[in-house]
Amino acid sequence: MKTEREMNQVVEKEASLLWNAMHRYNPEAEQVVAVKGEGSWFTDESGKRYLDGVSGLWCLNLGHGREEIADAAAEQMKNLSYFPLTMNHQPAIKLAAKISELLGGKYQTFFSNSGSEANETAFKIARQYHNQTGNPQKYKVISRYRGYHGSTLGALSATAQANRRVKYDPGVPGFLHVYPPYSYRSIFDGSPEESDLKAAQLLEEMINWEGEETVAAFIMEPFISGGGVIVPSMKYIQRVAEICKKYNVLLIMDEVVSGYGRTGKMFGFKHAAGVQPDIVTMAKGLTSGYLPLGATAVKSEIYDVFRETGKDSHFRHVSTYGGHPAACAVALKNIEIIERENIVERVRTLAESKLADLHQLMDHKNVGEVRQIGFLLGIEMVEDKQSKLPLADAKLAEVIGLCKEKGLIIGKNGDTVPGQNNVIIVAPPLTSTEEDLEFLIDTLESAIRSL
Numbered sequence: 001m002k003t004e005r006e007m008n009q010v011v012e013k014e015a016s017l018l019w020n021a022m023h024r025y026n027p028e029a030e031q032v033v034a035v036k037g038e039g040s041w042f043t044d045e046s047g048k049r050y051l052d053g054v055s056g057l058w059c060l061n062l063g064h065g066r067e068e069i070a071d072a073a074a075e076q077m078k079n080l081s082y083f084p085l086t087m088n089h090q091p092a093i094k095l096a097a098k099i100s101e102l103l104g105g106k107y108q109t110f111f112s113n114s115g116s117e118a119n120e121t122a123f124k125i126a127r128q129y130h131n132q133t134g135n136p137q138k139y140k141v142i143s144r145y146r147g148y149h150g151s152t153l154g155a156l157s158a159t160a161q162a163n164r165r166v167k168y169d170p171g172v173p174g175f176l177h178v179y180p181p182y183s184y185r186s187i188f189d190g191s192p193e194e195s196d197l198k199a200a201q202l203l204e205e206m207i208n209w210e211g212e213e214t215v216a217a218f219i220m221e222p223f224i225s226g227g228g229v230i231v232p233s234m235k236y237i238q239r240v241a242e243i244c245k246k247y248n249v250l251l252i253m254d255e256v257v258s259g260y261g262r263t264g265k266m267f268g269f270k271h272a273a274g275v276q277p278d279i280v281t282m283a284k285g286l287t288s289g290y291l292p293l294g295a296t297a298v299k300s301e302i303y304d305v306f307r308e309t310g311k312d313s314h315f316r317h318v319s320t321y322g323g324h325p326a327a328c329a330v331a332l333k334n335i336e337i338i339e340r341e342n343i344v345e346r347v348r349t350l351a352e353s354k355l356a357d358l359h360q361l362m363d364h365k366n367v368g369e370v371r372q373i374g375f376l377l378g379i380e381m382v383e384d385k386q387s388k389l390p391l392a393d394a395k396l397a398e399v400i401g402l403c404k405e406k407g408l409i410i411g412k413n414g415d416t417v418p419g420q421n422n423v424i425i426v427a428p429p430l431t432s433t434e435e436d437l438e439f440l441i442d443t444l445e446s447a448i449r450s451l
C-alpha cells in the first residue's frame with residue numbers, strides 16, 4: 001500500500017501524460033488535481049478547498065456527493081449493466097416520458113452521450129424530416145455568432161466563435177451564421193429590446209436571401225453561454241420562434257447549459273411565453289454531471305414522419321452508449337431531487353436575493369455590463385466604459401488568479417474579439433448554500449476591485 005504522500009507524487013508524475021482540455025486560466029499556473037468533492041466545494045491533493053463557481057463545466061447542478069444518485073447508478077449497474085437502445089430498457093422509457101412531461105407537449109427523445117452529440121442528432125433529424133416531407137433541398141442550418149453548440153465537426157460548424165474554429169475550418173457545408181441579440185455591442189440603435197428585435201429581423205432576411213426552400217433549421221441557446229452569457233429580450237426568442245414557424249424552419253433549442261433549473265425555470269425557453277421548440281437538446285444538468293448523457297427531444301409531429309411505413313423512414317443513427325441504463329437511472333434520480341427540493345424555485349429566489357449583489361460591480365471602471373439569468377451570470381470586463389475595449393488578458397488572468405488563490409474557481413469566455421475572452425463567468429451549483437454564495441460574491445468582488 002502506498003502512503004497518501006507517495007500517491008500524490010505518482011499523480012504529479014503522471015499528470016504530464018494527461019491531455020488536459022484547456023489551459024484556460026493560466027498556462028503557467030499549476031493545474032489543480034481534484035481528489036474529493038462535497039456540495040459546491042472540491043479539495044485538491046494538497047488539501048486546499050475550492051468553491052466551484054462554474055459547476056465544473058456548468059453541469060454540476062446538484063453539487064458533489066449525492067449518495068442517492070450514486071446508489072441509483074450502482075443499483076442499475078448491478079441489475080442491468082448495459083443494454084443498447086436498438087431495443088428498449090426501463091430507465092430510458094421512464095426518462096423519455098419524464099422529459100416529455102417537463103417540456104410540456106408530446107416529445108419523443110433520442111439519447112446520446114453529450115451535448116455535442118445531442119446537437120449532431122438534431123441536425124440529422126432536421127435534414128431527414130424535410131427530406132421525407134417533400135422538401136429535400138432544405139438542408140441549411142442557421143446559428144448565431146457567439147453561440148456554442150459543441151466540439152465535434154457538425155456541432156462546431158454551428159458554433160460561431162472564430163477562435164474555436166480557426167484551426168479546424170472549413171467546417172461542414174450548409175452551416176450559416178447570423179448576427180446575435182447582443183445589445184451591449186449591437187450595431188443597432190435603440191433600447192436593448194429594439195436592437196434584439198432587429199437581430200431577429202436579420203434571421204428573417206437571411207432565410208429570404210438564402211431561399212426558404214433551402215433552410216432546414218435554426219439552432220439557438222436561449223441564453224448564449226459559452227459566448228459570454230448573453231441574455232436577450234424574451235421578445236427576441238418569441239420573434240425568432242414565429243419566423244421559424246413562418247418559413248417551416250425547425251427551431252432547435254440548445255438547453256445543454258440552460259436546462260434543468262440553471263436559469264430559474266426548468267428550461268430556458270420557458271421564460272419566453274408561448275414558445276414551444278420543435279427540438280430540444282440537453283446534456284449537462286440532465287444528470288448534474290454524475291454520468292454522461294445527451295438527449296434530443298423531438299415534437300411528436302416530427303417523430304411521426306420517421307415512423308411512416310412503406311418508405312425508408314428509418315433514422316440511420318445509433319449510439320452504442322447513448323442512453324446507457326445507468327446514465328438514465330442517474331438522470332431520473334437527478335430530476336426527482338430537483339423536483340423534491342424545489343431547486344428551480346430556490347434558484348429564482350437566491351438569484352435575486354444573493355447573486356444579484358454582483359450587479360453592484362457596475363460602478364467599477366472595468367465592468368462594462370453584468371448580465372444574469374438565474375444562476376448564470378456574465379461580467380463583461382472592459383478597459384473603460386467609453387471605448388468598451390475588451391480588458392487585456394493579463395488583467396483578467398490577475399482577477400481569476402486572485403480568486404483561485406483564495407479558493408474560488410470562476411471561468412472566462414466570450415470571444416468578444418476573436419481570441420479575447422473578456423467575460424467572467426459565474427455559474428455555481430444550484431444547491432450552493434447562502435454562505436457559499438456570499439463567499440463567491442465577496443471573493444470575486446474584492447478581486448475585481450483590486451484592479
Ligand code: PMP
Binds near residue numbers: 115254
Ligand atoms: N451546447 C452548449 C450550449 C454547450 O455549452 C455545450 C458544452 N459547453 C455543448 C452544447 C456541448 O456539450 P458537450 O461538451 O457535452 O459535448
